Amino acid sequence: MAANAGTISAAPKSRRSIAAGLSIGLSTLYLSLVVLLPLAALSWRAHGWDAAWTPQGIAAFRLTLGISVVVALVNAVAGTAIAWSLVRDRFVGQGFVNALVDLPFALPTIVAGLTLLALYGPRSPVGINAAFTRWGLLLALLFVTLPFVVRTVQPVLFELDREMEEAAASLGAGRFTTFKRIILPSILPAILSGVALAFARAVGEFGAVVLISGNIPFKTEVVSVYVFGRLESGDPGGAAAVSVVILLISFGVLLAIGGLRRWVTKHDR
């Protein structure tokens, strides 16, 4: 009887472990086919590493990483503010504004660039010409990365327990202190997730920047456009080498942001 009971309880356990194994296997297979194998092929094809270390290449790396950091920081502030307005505020047309936030995801990125060029280009009706400047580049990257922080912070703010804020207020804490000590620690991991996504997108963006930036070497040329230029000039090995370098740098930054997010989550508990 006791042996039978053991068999009965063991059966679901073994089924669970098979299911877990299958799930891990399928995830790994999918990840390998979609991400790892193409990356391995890219690394294998990468030769002509000099392409990454030319003065033009280094300038493109510096510009891409620098502007991506700025984009991520602006998104952290503006995205959190927009998420706050959508969750904690009430105003006419809020549903429309909420739907509008996803627009950059729906638009092809080349259309985003064209749209910005129409309003902030050489024939701007408002007299602002950001075409072929770093400001134009910044605008394009802010446009395409807008939803990331908003959409990661919004659900966390929505689920946040307001009793803690009320308790802090009843103990005499001001709005700023309540935000700093109660709300920010809870939403910071979500902000960091959004920042990481925005940074990754900004580093790899091509369509939105190719029109508005003008791709001027040493001035407005980003890495994705530099890679495209290498391909166009018949240097696929160099293009692959530059891609591998930017990939490694981005991966390192994403790992650092992930580590910071885990550290913040751990210390919040």
Add this chain to the structure above:
Amino acid sequence: MIGKYALRFFSLGYLAVLLVAPVGYVFWRTFEHGVGPAWDAVTTPDARTRSR
């Protein structure tokens, strides 16, 4: 109270400058001469082939 309105102004202003104004301007440019020219532009044989 002022903080609430300031935050709303900042959020909506940011969205207006970055998103609404450029997209709205392109819409306006598209339809400034009516629906006809816009319709003609998207129904050329080339556009129809590419949108399939």
